[in-house]
Amino acid sequence: MEWIGFDADDTLWENETFFRSTQAGFARLLEGHAPPERIAAHLFDTECRNLARYGYGIKGFMLSMVQTALELTENRLPGEAVAEILAMGQEMLAHPVHLLEGAAGAVEALSDRRRILITKGDVLDQERKIALSGLAERFDAIEIVQHKTPDAYAAVFARHGITPDRFLMAGNSMNSDVLPVLQAGGNAVLIPHDLTWLHEQGDDPDHPRFHRLERIADLPALVAKLTP
Structure with missing residues (x-):
């Protein structure tokens, strides 16, 4: 990847x-x-x-x-x-930003790859959280979109010259981080969160480019496994 x-x-x-x-x-x-x-x-x-x-x-x-x-x-x-x-x-x-266990380490461990943060929602609030997270400088690109659809991902791919089959999206939402990425030709890994909003939940797809992890700390190992 x-x-x-x-x-x-x-x-x-x-x-x-x-x-x-x-x-x-x-x-x-x-x-x-x-x-x-x-x-x-x-x-x-x-x-x-x-x-x-x-x-x-x-x-x-x-x-x-x-x-x-x-x-x-x-x-x-x-x-x-x-x-x-x-x-x-x-x-x-105004709430503070609490990084999830293993998140910073996973981002840092993948420093030999191109890393892009793709989040959705209110721009001001997302920018605030990104700044407070301390992770902004570790990403090669940051995208804040209104909706995560196949077309939105395709537009991100085009802007950054990303080849879909060499892209892996990691996230907790089946409906935002997995299904639309697969439809756009990319790879996706679901990392569930205990409190994922009902609107973001869905069944695991039977798809060769879909993966599931229980911890974000295991993401670097998955990336290494998927890279020829």
């Missing part, structure tokens, strides 16, 4: 943890209006419907929480509750 692509959120550093804790606080805020499971399901449906409008990231999540709260309260949500939801989102936007 000549190029190694890395996902960021929940592959190199924690992300979903902050969404889950905020969602728990949101459920407590609305506990008098619906049971927790209904709140969670309604919020998930709202987020999925809004992806085309807001994209991925905390700001879209904030707006989806407000919309969910309005719908579950039949538009009787008090201003204080809106302020609390906004405060939750602002706290998320």
Whole structure:
């Protein structure tokens, strides 16, 4: 493999943890209006419907929480509750970056390859996390895209002169880091995270260019195995 692509959120550093804790606080805020499971399901449906409008990231999540709260309260949500939801989102936007175990070592161990970080979501928030991670200088290129689709990966390949079959993408999302890469002609390895968002989950494909690891620390060994 000549190029190694890395996902960021929940592959190199924690992300979903902050969404889950905020969602728990949101459920407590609305506990008098619906049971927790209904709140969670309604919020998930709202987020999925809004992806085309807001994209991925905390700001879209904030707006989806407000919309969910309005719908579950039949538009009787008090201003204080809106302020609390906004405060939750602002706290998320200020959270520190916690690297996952083995992430920095795996990136460093692959310094003999071309390394590219490919992440999606709100540009300002992603840039903040990349800067705070301390990993930015270890990558040959960084791409922040709105959606990880086969066309988006193909555009990244074209911009950097990447030959798809010599590219391996590592990430925790089946629907963002694996399936679209395979469709674009590349190789992909799933490194699951315990708290991967439901929207990003999917079944393992029966595909010769698909691989699975339990730890990112094992990525350099896989790359060596796949390189003739």
